[in-house]
Amino acid sequence: MxxxxxxxxxxxxxxxxxxxxxxxxxxxxxxxxxxxxxxxxxxxxxxxxxxxxxxxxxxxxxxxxxxxxxxxxxxxxxxxxxxxxxxxxxxxxxxxxxxxxxxxxxxxxxxxxxxPDGISARQAMAVGTAGYTAMLSVLALEKHGLSPKDGPIVVTGAAGGVGSVAIALLSKLGYQVIASTGRTSEEAYLRELGATEIIDRNELSAPGKPLGKERWAGGIDSVGSTTLANLLAMTKYRGAIAACGLAGGMDLPASVAPFILRGVCLYGIDSVMCPLPDRQQAWSRLATDLDPAKLEQxxxxxxxxxxxxxxxxxxxxxxxxxxxxxxx
CATH class of the missing domain: 3.90.180.10 (Medium-chain alcohol dehydrogenases, catalytic domain)
Incomplete structure (x- = not known):
């Protein structure tokens, strides 16, 4: 054999x-x-x-x-x-x-x-599960009804795989993107992908208030834990966060305040057992909404x-x- x-x-x-x-x-x-x-x-x-x-x-x-x-x-x-x-x-x-x-x-x-047509096997794996998860997150925000006119979208773990693809996608779709990263040396890279503002992850990693100043209409979070709690606390009225990772921990030390006082929604993004129609939609959108030059970059x-x-x-x-x- x-x-x-x-x-x-x-x-x-x-x-x-x-x-x-x-x-x-x-x-x-x-x-x-x-x-x-x-x-x-x-x-x-x-x-x-x-x-x-x-x-x-x-x-x-x-x-x-x-x-x-x-x-x-x-x-x-x-x-x-x-x-x-x-x-x-x-x-x-x-x-x-x-x-x-x-x-x-x-x-x-x-x-x-x-x-999909127009994507090579190499490009598909440059996207990979990370990029496909980023696309599922963008689709969740769109399904919620968010659009570029509603305000900026924050992306955590911005220099990582999910974050990089999320920034490139959101930027091409016309969103203002706030990139949160612990690697501020990557600012030039993140701006080239389409981020318009860079914030240090330390701004989000320390315990915060149940409700903070409204800063973004939505977000894509791959960190979890206190970072996700702070994202929720600073999300605008009727905004939404798509949670797709736990690099910072599985816990969520948050309160119900953002949900019941601002109508914020938290969407869980599962890429592992995701139904086939959703997978097909995500890959179809990746073929049209992700700039190949930014992917290669x-x-x-x-x-x-x-x-x-x-x-x-x-x-x-x-x-x-x-x-x-x-x-x-």
Whole structure:
């Protein structure tokens, strides 16, 4: 039976181990579509998996990687045939189902989205789960009824993957964007993406008042905890915040004041089990609303052998923008 390169995670006496190795095709899990993986990316959750910093992996052995773009090799699913270009993210890949850091993946056809016209496989993974999550967040704010005339949108974790794509999207859609970052040295980068104002994350990371001065119509938050509480407290009347991450913690030390006194809404953004129609809408919008030049500007490329080290850098906040991983 054939083998292929993959980053394999195994249970160890203390925690887990991760290594680039050869994986036996016979060990692939059940699925009705087999894909030749061409590109992947490094997300925050991937960093947790390959470093073992958090128990996100729930099956061993595991192939890490929560998203990929590639070409269908064979399929028994009615929607897919050999040669189709596809994108896949979430659905437990890299956690409960063998994931994307491999030359082959076998998944359920219902998990796949057709690669949109005008987006290459590399660009799709430059977007990746982070960018797709940013798009879902923008869609939530639009569904709430927000538009550029309502006021600025704040984006936290601005220099990270979700933040970078969110700024580029919002800017192209005509919004004034306030970027919150702990890396003020990245101000030029953030302004090039479209941010009109930069604030230090320390302004939002300390405990604040139940209600603060109204500063923004909405926000996209990948930090959580006290930062999210402060975003809510400073959101304008009938505004909304889309929460899509927890880099700062899972807690939410907030009060009900913004909700019952200003009618603020908090939207939870789930990218993992998101229904297929919402996924298709997000990828369709990414194909039209994300400036390819800005996407390339925020993207750097690595090989499969660099993923483990890069995952540690992502957790340490040392990576700007997006990372694409060339698999083949």
């Amino acid at each position: 054939a083998t292929f390169k993959a980053i394999r995670i195994d249970k160890a006496e203390k925690g887990t181990t991760a290594a680039l190795t050869q994986f036996d095709e016979a060990e692939l899990m059940d699925g009705d579509v087999t894909v030749a993986v061409e590109w992947s990316t490094v997300n925050y959750k991937d960093g947790l998996a390959v470093t073992g910093k958090s128990p996100v992996v729930r099956r061993f052995p595991m192939i890490a990687g929560i998203d990929f773009a590639g070409t269908v090799l064979d399929s028994s699913h009615p929607s897919w045939k050999a040669g189709d270009k596809v994108v896949c993210n979430g659905w437990g890949m890299g956690e409960t189902h063998l994931g994307a850091y491999a030359e082959k993946a076998r998944v359920k056809g219902d998990w796949l989205v057709r690669l 925020m993207t750097q490329e690595i090989g499969l052998d660099q993923v483990i080290d890069t995952g540690a850098k992502v957790l340490a906040g040392q990576v700007r923008g997006r990372i694409v991983v060339k698999i083949a």
